[in-house]
Amino acid sequence: MVKIFKTVALLEGISLLLLLFFAMPMKYIFELPIYVKVIGMAHGLLFIAYIALAIMNKIEEKWENTKFLFICLASVVPFGTFYIEKKYFRNA
Numbered sequence: 001m002v003k004i005f006k007t008v009a010l011l012e013g014i015s016l017l018l019l020l021f022f023a024m025p026m027k028y029i030f031e032l033p034i035y036v037k038v039i040g041m042a043h044g045l046l047f048i049a050y051i052a053l054a055i056m057n058k059i060e061e062k063w064e065n066t067k068f069l070f071i072c073l074a075s076v077v078p079f080g081t082f083y084i085e086k087k088y089f090r091n092a
Contacts, residue, residue, distance in 0.1 A: 001060055005053040006089050012050045013081035015043035020078060050075050 023035035051072060058068045071088070074080030 001053070001057055002089060005050075005057050006085055008046060008049050008053055009075075009081040009085055009089075012043070012046040012075060013079065015039060015046050016075075016078060016081075019043050047075060050081070 019036070019039045023039040026032045026035045054068065054071050054075075057063065063071075067088070071084050074084045
C-alpha cells in the first residue's frame, strides 16, 4: 500500500506544480483556460486518491495522528509531497 501511496504522492505533487506554474499562467496570461480544466481535473482526482490512500495507510501502518495530519497538509503546499516522500518514505 505504501508503494502505491508513494506513486500517487509523486503524481499529485507534479499535477499541483503543473496547475500552479503552467495551467494558471496559460489561463490568465494567454487566455487559454482549457489547461486549467484538464490539469485541474487530473489534480483533483489525484488529490482525492492521495487523501484516501493516506487514510488507508494510517489505519494499516498505524500512523500517529500528527504524522497523518502533516502528510495530509503537505498535499496542499507546492513541493510538499516531495518533502513527505523524502522524510517518511525514502526506504519504503
